[in-house]
Amino acid sequence: MADLSLRASGVMAMERGITSAILSQPDMATPDMLYEMAQQRRNGDELYRVILAVSSELARLSGGAPHHPLRSSLQELARHHEALSSARRQVDARLAGEIVTLDESQWILQATRFIEALTSVRDASTHPMPGNIYSHSTNPIIKDALFNISEYAGRERAILGAAISQQRAISDSEHAMLMRYRDIVEASLERVDILFRQLPEQPSLSTAQAELESRFLEEYQELRLAVYEADRRGHDYPVTAAEWYVQATAGINSVLALSEAVSQHFEASLDKLRNSVTLSLAMVIFSILTAITIFLMAVWSIRHRILQPLQRLEASVNRVASGLLEERFPAFRQDEIGSLAQAFDEMRASLLDDIQRREATEEQLRKFSLAVEQSADSVIITNQNRDIEYVNAAFERLRGYSRDDVVGMNARIFRSSERNSPELYQEFRQALTNGEPFRATFINLGSEGKKYYEEISVSPLYDQSGNVTHFVANGRDVSERIHAEQELKKLNQAIDQSVSSIVITDANGITEYVNPQFTRTTGFQPEEVMGRPSHLLEPGRLPHGQYQDMRRTLRLGRVWEGEIRNRRKNGELYWELTSISPVRNKHGVITHFVGIQYDISERKQMEEQINQLAYFDDLTKLPNRALLAKRFDEVARHAVRRGQRVVVMSLDISRFQLINDSLGHRIGDKVLQAVGKRLTDCARQNDIIARYAGDEFVVILPDAPDYKGIAAIAQRMIESVYRPLGIEGHELNINMHAGISMLPQDGTDLETLLGHATTAQHMAAREGQNTFRFFTEDLNTAAWQRLALEQDLRRALEQESLELHYQPKVDLRSGEVVGVEALARWQHPVEGNISPMHFIPVAEETGLIRPLGEWALREACLQAMAWQSQGLPPLVMAVNLSARQLLQPGLADMVARILTETGLDPALLELELTETAVMARPEETSTLLQELKSLGVRLAVDDFGTGYSSLAYLRRYPFDTLKIDRSFISNITTSADEAAIAQTIIAMGHGLRLQVVAEGVETEEQATYLRSHRCDQLQGYLFSRPLPAGKMTELLAKGSRLRLPAQPSVHGEEVP
Incomplete structure (x- = not known):
């Protein structure tokens, strides 16, 4: 009965596994899988019928045994068989296309309950029947362990079969369950191994054991580990559901085969026991009859010749048995008992010797074991x-x-x-x-x-x-x-392969070591400088003040850094960035100096080129807004001292976009060049003409005449521009309108005066072509509109009706999204969408930028954490800081507080500052940036190239990222000048060890060009416009990437 139950359990486990695999993907079930399921059903039903027949026979042989646990186990088995039959019908209905509630997990549960009922029958079968003296054996223990192996391996087969069939990952709950099953299997295998060591060698058992080791412990174990590894790595499973079932079943069948071999072995042992008992019984009867006869004849002899010596011999044997081996056996006469006593005494002496040698060996082994352990x-x-x-x-x-x-x-x-x-x-x-x-x-x-x-x-x-x-x-x-060896090797390689010159001197400046780059940079061979005073502490062209500062710093034991000019062996002067560090011994005494020098001659040349490009418009060769601001400051200071008037005139070309759209940008560029030249021709000697932006020009008139004279100049400029202009066969009449404001009555700074001049210019544009207007208080209607905008913005902040949109930043090598920039958006209930270009300046002027900025920073950090909680990869969240925010007291504390409240890793927050904002107050900004950097956040300089920053200042600031302004990107593939600017900025950024991001990338050509010149990241409509949080989440969840063809780099290499 126990064997039948075990075989039925194995068959049911195979049916459970193949059926669960089919239920996981019914549409993928093959005919072979359906046939296998039907075959296992038939096998299981046949075994169930045999179990019922055997149980009837057992009941007859045991006289009913009404209290035997087998009876209740069989009743429970019948109940679960009914439930199993119902589950099978639901399986067939689902395979026929009907809708049923049964799924693979419910099927596995029902099949497992039936197997557990079979287990109860098997356990009950091991209880002895009344009068059965052969029912006590180790057979049930071994078979119980083998059943546990096959059953829990079968459960593992079913769970993994379902996961493989559905091509899904193993869930945490399934993984925990599988680990419990594996613990049971491992414990049962260990139990079987111990029990098998107690059994005699049998060919059938050895063959079955070898099959178990081959099929289950090796092939099945290798397969299941491969499946777990594929799941852990997220790879495809190495087998199909059908292949998994076949190979797992082969392993489990080897367990069942071993159980069958054990049963056969114990059956054979029981047959031998029965025969031995029968023979022993006959021999006992014969021996008893013989002994009675002999006993009557030998009682007298035994009493006198055997009993007393045996009693003495027994006493000696008892002493030996109790461990008293030192005392010898007494002497007996020379007969059999005497020989036996002598043999016992020799055995005692041998045992005593063995024990003494064993104790010595054990002591030696104990010492050896302790030494090893x-x-x-x-x-x-x-x-x-x-x-x-x-x-x-x-x-x-x-x-x-x-x-x-x-x-x-x-x-x-x-x-x-x-x-x-x-x-x-x-x-x-x-x-x-x-x-x-x-x-x-x-x-x-x-x-x-x-x-x-x-x-x-x-x-x-x-x-x-x-x-x-x-x-x-x-x-x-x-x-x-x-x-330590690797670090030393890396250090040596780093020094030898460094692109920086490295010089080591003693405390007196005598050169002890130079690396190969030193020779490449200066032209001096090591033997020419070793043992001689180094130029490290006596540089060639260093200003006296800077030299004294270096000497003072080194005497104090501090690191000195600076830019110095030195001379190569061939006499050529070059610039180098130098860092000199004192080296102290364990007593704190300076013993050496280490100098690291980097040739920055090319960078210096680039700085000069960028400074030139930074102050003049490349198209018209007129001053740009940076130089305009600089010259206005000079003019304004001079005018204030002398009480003079300064005029700021804003001129704009009417419908210039129409020229671009109809005649093309080439004609448009030539129009701008011609307008700039005509304005310059009309200007007085000290007047300043600048191209401010696009088709907008700004004229500054120092020591301006009266209103009549100013009006005459404005009219002359407008008329000069309006004269017919012939360009490439096209005759154009260019209309302009101008707005005029004056220092001091309309303002004292360029921003205010330009704002008022622009307001007047807009009024002139509404009144007609070729007109100009002075700014007056009547134009303050616009200011009232801005006031209304301010009130609405304040209300929007209070009601939290603003929202953030997010524009992705894409890595130009991998195409992956590596960060996003948070951008404020305002959907006005009446005016509709209001551009940040309108409400951000209002916020800055009114002080609302502080709550707006704090709100934007907190919302961005919370959104970054929300994406991480959804399982999305961590991204660098970029948030803009305006110029007014940099003046805000406690800005660093506010950033630190928000990071603490939201839990965002500071390394995932990047604060973007415009170039102009940074340079407005360079010293104060430097302190603030150091405070922000100490929090662990990243810092980026935005709109680079549009301001008037000093590169020396930029090098001192702790920036991580440099963003190229979109104005340099739009024509990067068509304008050699703009391409040169972009290349120069990228090279400079990398020279300063900054990450370079290009803004406003809209075409694949722009992206490919930037990629070939080693730009790190791009941002623009080519990949995505700014998106609301929900849309951005969908884009990130899809794992969208920017795909670009491989392009040759500027060095001829292929960029992946």
Whole structure:
């Protein structure tokens, strides 16, 4: 009955596995899988009928045995068989296309309950029947362990089969359940191994055991580990559901085959026992009859010749049995009892000698065991098949595995082939095969995945015949030594391969070492400078003040940094960025100086070029807004001192976009050049003409005449521009309108005066072509409109009706989204969408920028954390800081507070500051940027190239990112000048170790050009416009990437 129950459990487990695989993907079920399911059903039903028949026979043989637990177990089995039949019908209905509530997990649960009912029948079958003396055996214990193996392996087969069929990852709950199943299987395997050691050798058992090791412990184990590894890495499973079922079933069947072999073995043993009992009974009866006859004849002899000596002999034997081996046996006469006593005495002496030698050996073995166990080196002992039999405590500390985890496992589990060369393992295997000692250093992983270096020595152990029986491996963690050697090697390589010149001198400035780059930079060979005073402490062209500062700094034991000019061996002067660091001994005394020098001659040239490009418009060659602001400051200071009037005139070309759209940008560019020249021709000697932006020009009139004279100049400029203009066969009449404001009555700074002049210009544009207007208080209607806008903006902030949109930043090498920029958006209830260009200036002027900026920063940080909580990869969140925010007290504290409140990693926050805002107050800004940088956030300079920053200041600021303004990107593929500016900015940014981002990228050509010139990231409509949070979440969840064809770089290499 127990065997029938076990076989039925195995068949039911196979039906459970194949059915769950089919239910996971009914549409993918093959005919072979459906046939296999039907075949297992038939096998299971047949075994169920046989169980019922055998149970009836057992009831007859035992007289009913009404209280035997088998009766209740069979009743429970019948109830679960009814539920199983119902579940099968639902399976068939689902495969027929009907809608049923049964899924694969419910089916597995029902099938498992039926298997558990069969287990109860099997357990009850091991209880003895009344009068059955043969029912007590170790057979049920072994078969119970084998059943647990097959059952929980079958459950694992079903769960993994469902995951493979659905091509989905194993859930956490399933993974936890599978780990419990595997613990039961491992415990049962260990239990079976112990019990089998107690059984005599039998060919059938050995064959079944070998099949179990081959099919279950090797092939099935390798397959299931491959499935788990594929799930862990997120790869496709290595087998289909059908292949998994077939191979897993083969492994489980080997367990069932071993159980069957055990049953056959115990049946044979019981037959031998029955025959032996029958023969023994006959012999006993015969012996009793013989003994009675002999006893009557020998009583008198036994009493006198045997009983008394035996009593003495018994007393001596009892002393030996109690462990008293020192006292010899008494002497007897020379008969059989005497010989027996002499033999016992020799045995006693032999036992005494064996015990003494064993105690000595045990003491020696105890010392050896303590030495091995307490060794600082890890020790592993394996058999010749490399199955681990012993590990010491040092192994547990080094590897992180407990003794119970690894004993019995094969040492191959520690192989790290991906970290060690195949040649090393080939040499290792060859040494083991030849039985030779082996020693090498391996890169291994501990139980927690931590990499370390281990020096391993493996030695073979031989038996008396000279055959290798075991291997002993001693291991020692040499990670610190290897790391120190690697660090030293890297340091030497870094110094030798550095692109910076490195000079080491003693405390008196005598050169002791120069690296190869020093020779390449200066032209001096090492032997020409070694042992001589170094120019490091006596540089060639250093201003006296800077030289004194360097000497003073070094005397105080501090690091000195600066830019100095030196002379090469050929006499050529060059610029170098120098850092000199004093080196102290353990007593704090300066013993050496280390100088690191970087040739920045090219950068200096680029700075000069950029400074030139930064102040003049490339198209019209007129001053740009940066130079305009600079010259206005000079003019304004002069006018204030002398009480003079300064005029700011804003001129705009009417419908210039129409020219671009109808005649093309080339004609438009020539129109702008012609307008700039005509305005210049009309200007007085000291007047300033600048191209401010697009088709807008600004004229500054120092020492302006009266209103009549100003009006005459404005009219003359408008009329000059209006004269017919012939360009490439087109005759154009250019209309302009102008607005005029004056210092001091309309304002004292350029921004205010330009604002008022622009207001007047807009009024002139509404009144007609070729007109100009002076700014007056009547134009303050616009100011009232701005006031209304301010009130609405304040209300929007209070009601939190603003929102953030996010524009992705894309890595130009991988095409992946690596960050986003948060941009404020305002949907006005009446006016509709209001551009940030309108409400941000209002916020800055009214002080609303502070709550607006704090709100935007908090919302952006919260959104970044929300994306992380949804499982999306961490992104750098960029938030803009305006010029007014930089003047805000406690800005750094506010940023720190928001980071703490939201929990966002500071490294994932990037604060963007415009170039102009940074340079407005360079010293104060430097302090603030240092405070922000100390929080761990990233800093970016925005709109680079449009302001008037000093590159020397930029180098001092702790920026991480440089963003090229979109104005340099739009014509990057068509304008050689703008391309040169972009290239120069990228090179300069990389020279300053900054990440470079291009804004406003709209075409693939622009992106490809930037990519070929090593720009790091892009941002623009080519990839995505700014998106609301929901749309941005969808884009990130899809894993969208920017795909660009490979392009040759400027060095001829292919950019991936």
